[in-house]
Amino acid sequence: MTAPAPSAALLAPWRIGVDVGGTFTDMVLRDAAGAVRIFKSPSVPADPSEGVLGVLRLAAQQLDITLTALLRDCALFVHGSTVATNTILEKKGATVGMLTTEGFRDSLEIRRGIRENQWDHRSPFPQVLVPRYLRLPVRGRIGADGAELAPVHVEDVDAAAKIFAEEGVESVAVCLFNSFLDGAHERAVGGQLAKSWNGKWVSLSSEVMPTMGEYERGSTAVVNAYVAPKVSSYLRALDEQLRQFGLPRSLLLLQSNGGAVSVDQVAARPVMLVLSGPAAGVGALKGCAAPGEKANLISMEIGGTSCDVMVMAKGDVPVTDELTIDGYHLTTPSVEIHTVGAGGGTIAWVDDAGLLHAGPQGAGARPGPAAYGLGGENPTVTDAQLVLGRLRPGPLAGGAVTLDADLARKAIETKLAKPLGLSVEEAAAGVIRLLEQNLLHAVERLSIERGHNPATFTLVAAGGAGPMHGVAVARALGSRRALLPRAAGAFCAMGMLQSDVRQDYLQVFLADLDKVESAALDAGFTQIEARAREALAGDGFGPNEVVIERLLDLRYDGQQWPVRVTLAASGFDAAAARHAFETEHQRLFGHIQPGGRIDITALRVVGRGRLDWTPPAARSPQTDAPKPRETRKVWIDPVTGWRDVPIYDGADLRPGCRLNGPLLVEERTTTAFVGPNDRLEVDERDDFLVHVGASAS
Structure with missing residues (x-):
């Protein structure tokens, strides 16, 4: 960057x-x-x-x-x-009504019965966003083959509209059975609502996300209806x-x-x-890789409130349709992100049993950490870093806030050190160690648990707080390199400028991979490609600025969850698609079915409008050894303890510079901490690349 x-x-x-x-x-x-x-x-x-x-x-x-x-x-x-x-999250959405096919009124509340923790049978599901008295039936039926079995009864829509008006409904979701095959009934219901109901927010499941699975499609349409008035x-x-x-x-x-x-x-x-901000990490990670490089990167973007983890394997960030926000199931194309409550503003606290915790609660923008001086009394990770000498008292983030070391020390002493019977420094060090353990588990969730070996990846520690913890987490992971972007404090905002315009489209298509006719497959792709090209043309992209990708959802016969594979640009090849599926299946689940039947469940098209990107002018290389701005005492780790550490101004470090830790680099929006035995290098993109353990070898 x-x-x-x-x-x-x-x-x-x-x-x-x-x-x-x-x-x-x-x-x-x-x-x-x-x-x-x-x-x-x-x-x-x-x-x-x-x-x-x-x-x-x-x-x-x-x-x-x-x-x-x-x-x-x-x-x-x-x-x-x-x-x-x-x-x-704040439950501040619209009052939503829902129209369903007769007999399917309770599908939204029945759900799938799947629990994240299979041993937890007591935690209740979140309250449904549409109460039963506002989930109303409509007669009519589309069959499993997409044919009409019974016509839609518009008089049922009129009756529901009257109830919606009486109950103050602001937005309506429509999810009719098998509408992913043919949305004609939903469109008819939507048209009738426009005549008989005076509201303007109507979400048709066949248009929001025409996926197979009535609960998933209905839940997505309901959440869309819930947020539409406020967000739009x-x-x-x-x-x-x-x-x-x-x-x-x-x-x-x-x-x-x-x-x-x-x-x-x-x-x-x-x-x-729903993942608008964190998803910008895709563009930011592309900026961390060399042009055309199929990079292996794990980003750990730590802000004031949370940490978002994302994996780029061989230049691609996985996209999933399965997303859960506060217990609500959504089926919408989303980059795979794991978020935990771990950031600079994460609150540290001691429970009744005398155990130290870090998070998930955060201090937010106001009052923020105790050191901000805005009325916050709870100690946070930022306060701990300040007590340990890793952060400089005074202006932070370009002067947006000011850090007061005395306030930080008082909060940790009162709320942590005294209850734990520790010194202020020991309590602060405990907060950092606990937070970094939480960060380690978050990164393992999307790396080791997804079949990736983190030792072959570079850990990108971004966000305003990321470079403070990145090297320690990389060491615990076994990663040999940690990249600390110079613009880490605005990682996602930077990524937004490096992101293409993108349109995703899906069409359910059921066939045997080995028996499907290429012509039928091509006809299906061509139809949805036309929609992608039309949408991108509306955004001002000419034919030469548009890139189209074709993907298939594949699964073994009888399997519930599909695996997505990208087709070659040269055309459809069943053998190549099988190989790609089995390779991914082996990585995800550790096994395959040699010669097993593979079913196609959906066609996908991703249309990208390429935005031109002017490369920055290269900075002149380092010609002399940089001098530290100052030296101050910094707590390193339980073994090393306190040590005099050089503090460098990031502006003085140019490409080619190499320094051995321990050291701190102060940038305008972040501070980077490099431990002993690690070597910092300023790479050709002008970022800080840390070779973990290199100076000890």
């Missing part, structure tokens, strides 16, 4: 990425020459748009231009929004505000699949935004 260059003049036009996090709203501006500026300001959870406008005003002020000028010369504005996720209104209002301030074209939103999409195209399917 390119180093921030705050002093150079801007070269228009530029691109802007804004990521709203739980603690900070991050903004990255990249101009036409590839130079990068990074800005951070506190988030405003009550109104995320204020956080967006706040960081834009801060950027305009620091760049000494008007907000209008900043937006007027912006050629691309990409936004990662947490509004959809927060609406679900927020996005359109923000887009209108930005346009009024001078933005020449509508903003783009980062989807859960890691690609961007326009406001108009996502407004009807806001459920696609």
Whole structure:
């Protein structure tokens, strides 16, 4: 990632990425020459748009231009929004009604009966988002072959509309049986609702996600209906505000699949935004790899509230349809991310039995860690780092907040050290060790448990807090390299500017892989490819700027969950598809069925609109040994204890620089900690690459 260059003049036009996090709203501006500026300001959870406008005003002020000028010369504005996720977590969505096929009224509440922990039979499922009295039946039936068995009764829709009006329903989800094969009945119901109900938010499951599986499709449609009024209104209002301030074209939103999409195209399917911010890690990881490199990378993006883990294997980040948010099942294309409550603002506490815990609760943007001086009294990971000398007292994140070491020490002493009978330093060290153990387990979840050997991967430690913990977690994993991006504090905002526009489409297609006719397969793909090309053309992409991928969902006969494989661009080859399926099946599950029947369950098309990317100008290499800014006492680990450690200014370290740890590197939006026996190198992309244990060998 390119180093921030705050002093150079801007070269228009530029691109802007804004990521709203739980603690900070991050903004990255990249101009036409590839130079990068990074800005951070506190988030405003009550109104995320204020956080967006706040960081834009801060950027305009620091760049000494008007907000209008900043937006007027912006050629691309990409936004990662947490509004959809927060609406679900905070239970602040719309009052939803639901129309189902007669006899299937309770499918939403029956669910699948699958529990994450098979030994836990007591924890209740979350309360359904549509109570039974608002789940109403409609007569009519589509058969298993897609043919109409009984016509839809529109009078049932009129009767339901009357109840919805009386009960104050704001949004309606429609999920009729077998509508993934033919959505004609759902479209008829939607048309009748438009006549008999005065609401405007209707989500048809066959349009939101036409997947096989009535519960999954219905649950996704319900969540879409639940978040649509708030999310779509927020996005359109923000887009209108930005346009009024001078933005020449509508903003783009980062989807859960890691690609961007326009406001108009996502407004009807806001459920696609539930992982909007973290999914930008896909674009950020691409920026960490050399052009064309099939890199093996594991990202650990640690912000103020949480840690998001993502794996890139051989240049690809897995995309899944199975997603659960706060216990609600969603079927929507999403990059595979594992999130845990572990960040700089994670609260440390002692339970009644005298055991130390770190998280999952966080201090948020306000009051934040005790060291912020904003009224917070609970000790956090940031407070512990400050007590151990790893963070410098004073301005943090470009001056967005100020760290007070005395307040941090007081919080740890009062809430942790005294109850545990430890010194303040011992208690702070315990917090760090416990958090890093939680981070280790989170990374293992998506690496070892998915059949990957982390020793063959580079751990990318990003987020404002990531470079403080990355080397220690890499060492525990057995990884030999840890990459600490120079722009780690705005990792996702940077990734938004490196993400293509993306459209995902699915069509159920049931056939035997070895017996399917290539012509039928091609006809199915061609049909949904046309939709992808049309959508991308609407976003302004010409034929030469569009890349289309064909994928198949495959499974063994009788197997429940499919495995997704990408087809070669040269055309369909059943033997090659079988080989790709068996290779992935072996990695995921440790076995295959030699010669077993493989069924096709769905066709998928991924359409990408390629955004041109100007490479940054290379920084001149290091010609002399950099001098540390200062030396201060830092707690290293239980074996080493306290030690005088050199502190380097990140701006003084250029490509080719090599330094042996222990050391600290202070950057504008993050601080990197390198332990003893490790060697830091500034690589050709101007990031900090740590060779774990290299200086001891």
